[in-house]
Amino acid sequence: MNTTSTHFVPPRRFEVYEPLNQIGMWEESFKNNGGMYTPGSIIIPTNEKPDSLSEDTSHGTEGTPHKFDQEASTSRHPDKIQRRLAQNREAARKSRLRKKAYVQQLETSRLKLIHLEQELDHARQQGFYVGNGVDSNALGFSDNMSSGIVAFEMEYGHWVEEQNRQISELRTVLHGQVSDIELRSLVENAMKHYFQLFRMKSAAAKIDVFYVMSGMWKTSAERFFLWIGGFRPSELLKVLLPHFDPLTDQQLLDVCNLRQSCQQAEDALSQGMEKLQHTLAESVAAGKLGEGSYIPQMTCAMERLEALVSFVNQADHLRHETLQQMHRILTTRQAARGLLALGEYFQRLRALSSSWAARQRDPT
Amino acid sequence: MDKVMRMSSEKGVVIFTKSSCCLCYAVQILFRDLRVQPTIHEIDNDPDCREIEKALLRVGCSTAVPAVFVGGKLVGSTNEVMSLHLSGSLVPLIKPYQSILY
Numbered sequence: 001m002n003t004t005s006t007h008f009v010p011p012r013r014f015e016v017y018e019p020l021n022q023i024g025m026w027e028e029s030f031k032n033n034g035g036m037y038t039p040g041s042i043i044i045p046t047n048e049k050p051d052s053l054s055e056d057t058s059h060g061t062e063g064t065p066h067k068f069d070q071e072a073s074t075s076r077h078p079d080k081i082q083r084r085l086a087q088n089r090e091a092a093r094k095s096r097l098r099k100k101a102y103v104q105q106l107e108t109s110r111l112k113l114i115h116l117e118q119e120l121d122h123a124r125q126q127g128f129y130v131g132n133g134v135d136s137n138a139l140g141f142s143d144n145m146s147s148g149i150v151a152f153e154m155e156y157g158h159w160v161e162e163q164n165r166q167i168s169e170l171r172t173v174l175h176g177q178v179s180d181i182e183l184r185s186l187v188e189n190a191m192k193h194y195f196q197l198f199r200m201k202s203a204a205a206k207i208d209v210f211y212v213m214s215g216m217w218k219t220s221a222e223r224f225f226l227w228i229g230g231f232r233p234s235e236l237l238k239v240l241l242p243h244f245d246p247l248t249d250q251q252l253l254d255v256c257n258l259r260q261s262c263q264q265a266e267d268a269l270s271q272g273m274e275k276l277q278h279t280l281a282e283s284v285a286a287g288k289l290g291e292g293s294y295i296p297q298m299t300c301a302m303e304r305l306e307a308l309v310s311f312v313n314q315a316d317h318l319r320h321e322t323l324q325q326m327h328r329i330l331t332t333r334q335a336a337r338g339l340l341a342l343g344e345y346f347q348r349l350r351a352l353s354s355s356w357a358a359r360q361r362d363p364t
Numbered sequence: 365m366d367k368v369m370r371m372s373s374e375k376g377v378v379i380f381t382k383s384s385c386c387l388c389y390a391v392q393i394l395f396r397d398l399r400v401q402p403t404i405h406e407i408d409n410d411p412d413c414r415e416i417e418k419a420l421l422r423v424g425c426s427t428a429v430p431a432v433f434v435g436g437k438l439v440g441s442t443n444e445v446m447s448l449h450l451s452g453s454l455v456p457l458i459k460p461y462q463s464i465l466y
Contacts, residue, residue: 254452257452258450258452261449261450261452261454262450264394264397264398264449265394265446265449265450267393267394267397268390268391268393268394268397269390271389271390271393272386272387272389272390272393273386273390275386275389275390276386279384279386304384307385307386307387310387310442311386311387314387314390314442314443314446317443317446317447318446318450321446321447321450321451322450324450325450325451328451
C-alpha cells in the first residue's frame with residue numbers, strides 16, 4: 001500500500017480523500033508500467049535513421065527498406081519489428097495520457113484539500129469539535145484533538161494495512177495446498193490481531209469514550225452497523241455461518257448455542273445502555289432548567305458517564321469471547337476460512353463507504 | 365465479612381448491586397432472560413456499603429459490583445458472567461434455579 005506523504009490524512013475519515021487512495025494505487029501501476037522505458041527494451045524507429053539500412057542487405061531478406069537489424073533474429077521477421085515498433089509507440093502514447101490524467105487528478109485533489117482545510121479551520125473557530133489530525137498548516141495536529149486519539153487513529157491506519165495483508169495471505173494460502181500447521185499460525189496471528197484492536201480501543205476509550213462510542217475512526221458504512229463502539233457479534237455469526245460448511249452436528253449445535261448466548265448478552269448490555277441514557281438524562285435535567293447555573297448537575301452527570309467506559313469494554317469483551325469461542329468450536333481450516341470471510345466482509349463495507357462517497361460527489 | 369458471607373450463601377443466584385450501576389442492571393436482565401430470579405442486594409442503601417465493597421473485592425470479584433454468587437460460590441463480575449455464558453457453562457450452573465414457567 002502506498003504510504004507516501006499523500007496519506008497524512010487517514011483516507012477512511014473523509015471520503016473525499018479516497019481519490020488520493022486511488023491515485024496512490026494508480027501511481028503504483030504507473031511506476032510499474034514505466035518499466036517499459038528502460039533503455040534495453042527500446043528499438044529505435046527506423047524512420048529516424050535511414051542511412052544505416054545499407055548494412056542490412058547481407059542477411060538476404062528482401063522487401064522494405066525500413067528494416068533495422070538490432071538482433072540477429074529480428075532480421076528474418078520484419079513484421080515482428082513493425083509490430084513491436086507500433087506497440088512501443090502505442091504504449092508511449094498511453095503512458096503520456098495516463099501521466100496527464102494523473103497530474104490533473106493531483107491538481108484537483110490539491111485544490112480540494114486546501115478548500116477542506118479552510119472549512120475545517122472555519123468550523124474549528126466556531127467551536128465545533130473536529131476530531132481528526134488535519135490542521136490548517138496540514139502538518140501539525142489540532143489543539144482540540146487529544147494526542148492519544150491522534151495516536152489511535154494512526155495506529156488504526158496501520159492495523160487496517162496489516163489486516164489487508166493478512167487477508168490477502170489467507171486468500172492465497174487457502175486457494176492452494178497448505179498444511180494445518182501453517183494454517184494454525186495464520187489463524188493465531190489473525191486472532192491476535194483482533195485482540196490487539198480491542199486493547200487499542202480500550203486505551204482510546206479511557207481518553208475519549210465518546211470518540212470510541214461513535215465509531216469515528218471507522219468508515220461510514222461500518223458506522224451504520226455500529227453497536228456500542230463496534231460490530232455486533234451475533235450479526236457477525238449470522239453472516240459467517242454459511243461459510244463454515246460442512247459442520248458436524250455437534251459443531252452446528254455449538255454455533256447455534258453461541259449465537260443465542262451472544263444475542264442474550266447483547267440484549268442485556270443494550271438494555272443496560274438504555275438505562276444509562278435515562279439516568280444520564282435525569283442527571284442533566286435535574287433541578288430547575290432555565291436558571292442558568294448547573295454545576296451540581298454536571299458533577300453528577302460526569303459520574304454517570306464513567307459507566308460508559310465500562311460498557312464499551314464489556315462490548316469489546318463480548319466480541320473477544322465470541323471470536324475465542326468460534327476458534328474453539330471450529331477446526332483450523334474452518335477457522336481460517338471464517339477469518340478470511342470476516343476480513344473480506346469488513347473490506348467490502350469499507351469499499352462500500354468509498355463507492356458511496358464517490359457517488360455522492362459525482363452524481364451522474 | 366460475616367454479612368457478605370451470610371448474604372452470599374443464600375440459596376440460588378445472589379447479586380450484589382448498586383442502584384446507580386447500569387452494568388449491574390444489565391447482568392440482572394441477563395439472568396431474567398435465562399428464567400432465573402436472583403436475590404438482589406443493593407449495597408448503596410446499606411450503611412455498611414464501604415465494608416461490603418471491600419469484602420467483595422477481597423473475596424476475588426474483579427469489580428465490587430455486580431458480584432454474582434451461585435449456590436454460595438462466587439462466579440464473578442460482568443466479565444466472568446459473560447465469558448461463562450458464551451462458553452455455554454452458565455446455564456448448567458443455574459439450571460437448578462431456573463423457573464419452569466416460561
